[in-house]
Amino acid sequence: MSNKFYITTAIPYVNANPHIGFALELVQTDAVARWHRQQGDEVFFLTGADENSLKNVQAAEKEGISTRELVDKNTQRFIDLTNTLNISNDDFIRTVSDKHFAGAQKLWSTCKPEDIYKKTYKGLYCVGCEQFYTEKELIDGKCPEHQKEPEVVEEENYFFKLSNYQSKLEKLIESDEYRVVPESRKNEVLSFVRMGLEDFSISRSQARAKNWGVPVPGDESQVMYVWFDALSNYITALGYDQTGEEFKKFWPADVHVIGKGIIRFHAVYWPAMLMSAGVELPKNLFVHGYINIDGGKMSKSLGNVIDPFVLVEKYGVEPVRYYLLRYVHPVLDSDFSTKQFEQAYTADLANGLGNLVNRVAGLIEQNDIVIKLDKDRDANDEFDQLMAGFLFDQALKYIWDKIAQVDGLISETKPWELAKTSQTEKLTEILNQAANSVYHISWLLKPFLPETAEKIEQIFTAEKIIKGTPLFPRLES
């Protein structure tokens, strides 16, 4: 049975280099997307970049280039990352694109008129930073950047009447009609909603935005607040502006994958906006945790930022994908540790998977056995359930248990002794069993380690099975 399956990542800000945390999000989403394709679903996997932030304008000024040049350059880094990590996305939405502008404006215009209203916003504005600060962000009442007291500035903005949707949102989340995974995040959202929702601003003045961003339909003096614009990417990418075929086919989203920091926008603002515009609601929100370094935040000032490009360069894509999916907890915060990474590489990839493939292929080659592969995939409810629950770490554990079973089988039955004593029938039976198990393992591995799975498949489907070079050479110590 073939179903449509639409899955998205969040779209990151492009004013910094790609972060290992976003690499995690890409890899997790990729695993789910690939798994669904393997089930025969028709998948649309979207990622992209959020380019309409005012921060880009400031950064471009600093570098002395146009804002467009800056975002073109920075967004390319994110496109590079999807390639480097072998991400199977079907599209990459840029929020500077025409179809995004048109779609975001259509969404705005389609919202119920009574949900959008103008209000004066009063805030503490630092001219140097060109941004508003909340009182708590100030240090001794001064801007942390410029050590100057901000001015009180009044500005007329559009607001979205979130308060109209309080009870609807509560029901939506409570009932799992829009399911938030994991449960702890769902509870967080519910308690937030029950505390009472305040309207939020969805525009800023054109002057302050310096002409950067999506213009508010029918009001040249305003551009959309970056979240209204950014969230709409999930529909604009599908051609919402023209109500295109992809939109009709793939919307609503089956899964939005996001980090815990932006849950409120996705679990509260986004469905409210869609309800206002009468657009169908997404079905699942999967919230992953953050990656820490030695228990603390990763930050440039501490110099402990993990660069995904550097990691891939050093160890290869598949080990990085493996580590992120197996040893980074799917929903809790996790520490990144190079030591643990290298241990995982050696123990699981080199000694475990890689060695087993050579071990089995070598035995077959030495004894000149002809293998009959059963290419049908067994039903595997346990594994499917883990994948459906986004439990990537446990799904991989499941696969590695299978690897250990095959190693155990070989140690117990000692094929090399069977060969010496010419028990060919028994030997063939054992190696057939081992080869089929490894072949089945390669199928399970596909969503996680697509290249490795492919290599294993090639080895065992070849005319003559021969032992190749190690899949994961040992790290030099």
Next chain:
RNA sequence: CGCGGGAUAGAGCAGUAGCAGCUCGCCAGGCCCAUAACCUGGAGGUCGGGGGUGCAAAUCCCCCUCCCGCAACCA
């Protein structure tokens, strides 16, 4: 009294009442087909602290300590 998450073997985690488990690492055997890989066994924990309920608590209740987020127009 702002809200939430976490504290279980050296590391990372599972375990919502019934003899405390898994992976890695460590130690000792075995094997010799394989990338000094693989298999078996072992050491290692008063389950953050204190109190309570129960025949029985990591698991339920109360108090305390420590860590990490969020606290709204700021990914």
